[in-house]
Amino acid sequence: MNNLYIFSPEKIGTISPNIYGHFAEHLGGVIYDGMWVGESSNVPNIKGFRAELVEKLKAINPPILRWPGGCFAETYDWRDGIGPRDKRPVRLNWWTTHGDRREPNEVGTDEFVYFCRLIGAEPYIAANVTTLKPLDIRDWIDYCNSPRGTTTYAKLREQNGNPEPFGVKYWGVGNETWGGGGNMTAEVYAHEYRRYAMIMSNTDPSIKLIGSGANANDFSWTKRFMEVFSTSDKIMSYFSLHYYCWGSGNPVAFNTNEWYQQLVQAAGIENCLRRHWNYICGFGMEKYAKLCIDEWGAWHPEGSGPSKGYNLFEQQSTMRDAMVAALTLNIFNNNCDKVAIAAVAQLVNCLHSLFLASGPNLITTPTYHVFDMYKGHQGGEAVKTVVDNNEDITFTSPVNGRESHINKLSYSASIKDGKLTLTVANLSHDTSEVLQLVPIGIKLAGTAQIGILTHSDYHAHNTFEDPENVKAEYKSIDISDGVLTIPAASIIALTADII
Secondary structure, three states: OEEEEEEEEEEEEEOOHHHHEEEOOOOOOOOEOOOEOOOOOOOOEEOOEEHHHHHHHHOOOOOEEEEOOOHHHHHOOHHHHOOOHHHOOOEEOOOHHHHOOEEOOOOOHHHHHHHHHHHOOEEEEEEOOOOOOHHHHHHHHHHHHOOOOOOHHHHHHHHOOOOOOOOOOEEEEOOOOOOOOOOOOHHHHHHHHHHHHHHHHHHOOOOEEEEEEEEOOOHHHHHHHHHHHOOOOOOOOEEEEEEEEEOOOOOOOOOHHHHHHHHHHHHOHHHHHHHHHHHHHHOOOOOOOEEEEEEEEEEOOOOOOOOOOOOOOOOOOEHHHHHHHHHHHHHHHHOOOOEEEEEEOOOEOOOOOOEEEEOOEEEEOHHHHHHHHHHHHOOOEEEEEEEOOOOEEEEEOOOOOOEEEEEOEEEEEEEEOOEEEEEEEEOOOOOOEEEEEEEEOOOEEEEEEEEEEOOOOOOOEOOOOOOOOOOOEEEEEEOOOOEEEEOOOEEEEEEEEEO
16 A cells, blocks of 8 residues: 655645646537537437537536637638628638538627626637638627627627627637648747737737647747747737647557557656646746646547537447546646646547537547546645655556556646645556555545545446446545545545535
8 A cells, every 4th residue: 555645735826727728629520519409400409519518517607718729710701700600701611621521600709709608707719810810810709799889890799699799809820830830930830929919918918828739749839939039029818739649549448558549648648748847947937938738648540439420520438448548637636737728629529529429319438527626726825745655557568568567646736725636546457456545734624525536447438329428427435544545547636525
């Protein structure tokens, strides 16, 4: 039995609720038949949005939702998505050549903001800096945020049914500008950012701008961007980073080595974000460039979801994907002094989704339950946690055939409103872990609430036919002796009163 020390005097920082954010791109089945079924649909809906999805999403306290892309943003003209729906144009979607679908523009700015209000999330709009001019983005901000009746665009918003300003606070200045977002160099984008940011911030000085950062371990992007940007007016609040752990084996029929390889890839996000942060600090930009990891998750070969490949990038989500989510969120909690925003990609019918939907069917994935279990961390004060012997698991990498290693346990803890929230993921596929809780500086009540996500088969997932095959179970437990058992391939969330 190993000790898990909880050092309550050692505060890391406040866990921003926005770390628990989400992403909805106009890609495959994310928006259409995922979130949106239309007001005339037989599927129960709230002004066109799936009512069941709205209610289940509200239950996990989603803090922020990113839209409309992703790469889709780079050819999106926001004016196509306002006004009467029957008069909106049908356009080529960025993903047309991949998914053979057109963009009907039924969900535009007004609908997106309405959905955010339904679920209680702040809207985060990724602005197109590849094919729109700074003036076009100025007008979009004007449409969203200008007070009632003050400008032509404010009056147009009122004409479209929304007299009061939306107050959209978070704006991305481009997306993946190293790739689909203009195929720029870091230096070129830094100059473009300076130009757009000046116009955007002048339109509404209260907004928070997010720079388009690196693809995973491309540390030179951050260095080169900062070399140009740090000499300008510091008009930026966050700097983005995208990190995917690419599929290792079949999404639902992987072997043990592939289980661990996926988790090793997920764990690599910690070194990635810390090295980018070091560059940011090296240029003295830490006040202006908190990390915004607004695309992250597991990316498997498509076709394993219920649409059988019709929805572009749709994949099934197993206990392995839930473990990736738990591991990643623990890393974000433990680096909350660096990470301010994050968004798992994506919400429904796509990559690391929380939901799968089609027609009348909607199911939650194991990943959904991780977000539900971890929501107690939102707004909490992260405290240092240490296991005195976090055993190494040894496996053979399916990538290069070499011996590889990963720590058995992932964990984080926070304190809020007189309660401790402790989350632990046991990455071992076949060995349970018994921990002795050792709180330093606090005393815990003898009874605690625990949620546990586990299954006898680590390939387990939910389907339309068996929608609750994998789900979290909650109960009260006695922790007066401080002993906590975590079964193999399981995730737990413990909440205890501090006395």
